[in-house]
Amino acid sequence: MLQAALIAASLTAGHAVQNADVAYTGPIRRDEPKIYRMTFAATVSTPMERRAENRLNFNLQDTPIVFPLIEQGAYSEIDASSLAGHLWLGNVEDTTLPQRSRIDRGAPMGTQLAIMPIAQFQGQSLRWEIAFDVQCWASEADDAALGQIAWPREWPAEVSDALKPQMYIESDDEIFKATVERVSEGKLRMVPPYYAAKDLIRYCLNEIRVSGDGINKGYNGELQGLEMIGAKQTATSGTGGPHDLVCVCVAMLRAAGIPARPVIGISEGGRKGRRGRAEFLSWGEFYLPGAGWIPFDPDAMRGKGLRNADVKRPWSQLGTIRDLNERIPLAYHFIPPVSVSVPRNPAVWGWDMRPVKLQYVDQFINLGIVSKGAGAIRVPQAPGGTR
Structure with a gap:
């Protein structure tokens, strides 16, 4: 011990x-x-x-x-x-x-x-x-209040790591910088960072096709780890697993100058809610001054009708995640x-x-x-x- x-x-x-x-x-x-x-x-x-x-x-x-x-x-x-x-x-x-x-x-x-x-x-x-x-803990967001937060002159030093590339999140690659510029039409900072983040996450949901469950298992169902290719390869091919979708979202937010990080954790039943079996899952968080870390779950957001949703309205599985208290975070890498x-x-x-x-x-x-x-x-x- x-x-x-x-x-x-x-x-x-x-x-x-x-x-x-x-x-x-x-x-x-x-x-x-x-x-x-x-x-x-x-x-x-x-x-x-x-x-x-x-x-x-x-x-x-x-x-x-x-x-x-x-x-x-x-x-x-x-x-x-x-x-x-x-x-x-x-x-x-x-x-x-x-x-x-x-x-x-x-x-x-x-x-x-x-x-x-x-x-x-x-x-x-x-x-x-x-x-x-x-x-x-579970999370509960006041969407309107988050939308009132302005871009800071500079981000706190404590969140600087969440602006840098890391393994599987190649946020300094030109593909992400160019995509942010195109999606925002060069007007990124003309809207509050909360709304900018939502719009960038939505773009990732619309453009990335998720395949598989992101879990690698042996012949007899033994858990052998995560199955993933990373943000750059997923963004280039347009296809990846659920963990890759998280990586792409985080890479896009970092490329836009918004601190963000993946959260890798476990829950009982994982995404499919199979009671009695704990499994890996991942989600993301981005930082806003005066609020802290805002959770979002890209894989759970899929299929929620967000393609044309108003960024000024609450979105499912972003900000408010009531089952967050059933997930155990293990790592940011x-x-x-x-x-x-x-x-x-x-x-x-x-x-x-x-x-x-x-x-x-x-x-x-x-x-x-x-x-x-x-x-x-x-x-x-x-x-x-x-x-």
């Missing part, structure tokens, strides 16, 4: 959460909190071979496993004291893991990184897991924003295989969600501030 005292000190250092008994009454508020126990477990192995003697072994030494933590997101908060991690090498638990584990701060977008080093291992399969309690490698499919975590790196590695992921009931009404000045 990760050392709770170390985790708590690291997570709360220099950060205080404002508690209140009444909901924030600004342009967007968060309410109806729910608490969950989240477990993310991964079995990592070398690929099977027809002849057992041909199967490769891991040769690992001081190999860090890296898992992102959103300490306090706009609509979620981790209970630091509940954080726990485990590691099994072969079938034997490494009970010395707590002595080596740590939390690194300073990653982009306020992400913290749980580091679980593998001291030494030679073998073909290992398993690790991380678990924590998290409180999640599909791959941790550090020098790591990943198995065949991205799944928010990564590792740095040392000293021998294998080109192909298989992973099987198990996601667990246990509801712990209603949460406390803890509302900051705005949802998540700039965090």
Whole structure:
């Protein structure tokens, strides 16, 4: 188990959460909190071979496993004291893991990184897991008030990472800059940023054909990670998965000078609401001064009759998302924003295989969600501030 005292000190250092008994009454508020126990477990192995003697072994030494933590997101908060991690090498638990584990701060977008080093291992399969309690809120937006917010002279430094390109979101590519100019007819800043964001998101919904569910599974239905190609390739081809649609929307907003980020998380049943099975899903957030982070779910917005909808009217699944308290945010990056490698499919975590790196590695992921009931009404000045 990760050392709770170390985790708590690291997570709360220099950060205080404002508690209140009444909901924030600004342009967007968060309410109806729910608490969950989240477990993310991964079995990592070398690929099977027809002849057992041909199967490769891991040769690992001081190999860090890296898992992102959103300490306090706009609509979620981790209970630091509940954080726990485990590691099994072969079938034997490494009970010395707590002595080596740590939390690194300073990653982009306020992400913290749980580091679980593998001291030494030679073998073909290992398993690790991380678990924590998290409180999640629903969102409720005052659409008219959001539409009154003007473009700032400059964005807060705390959201600058949300204006930069990242893996799968090539927002500095000319295709996005040119598209923003064309869609806005060169008049982007003549309308409030909230309405500009809605119009750009609508364009993405109209232009991108979504194929598949964005999940890669094995022959027997095992979860192997996300299936995606990224914003640039999706924008070029006009086709991608639901995670790619999120990437295109975020890339367009960043190219327009509006801070935006993807949110990769899990929920029970995923998009299809299959109870008893936790699955990946992703959505987006963009930032407005005086309001904070505005959530939007591009995949859920499809088919909602938005092609000719008035940007001054509320849109389904943008701003107000009542089931946001049933989603657990895991990361703002599909791959941790550090020098790591990943198995065949991205799944928010990564590792740095040392000293021998294998080109192909298989992973099987198990996601667990246990509801712990209603949460406390803890509302900051705005949802998540700039965090």
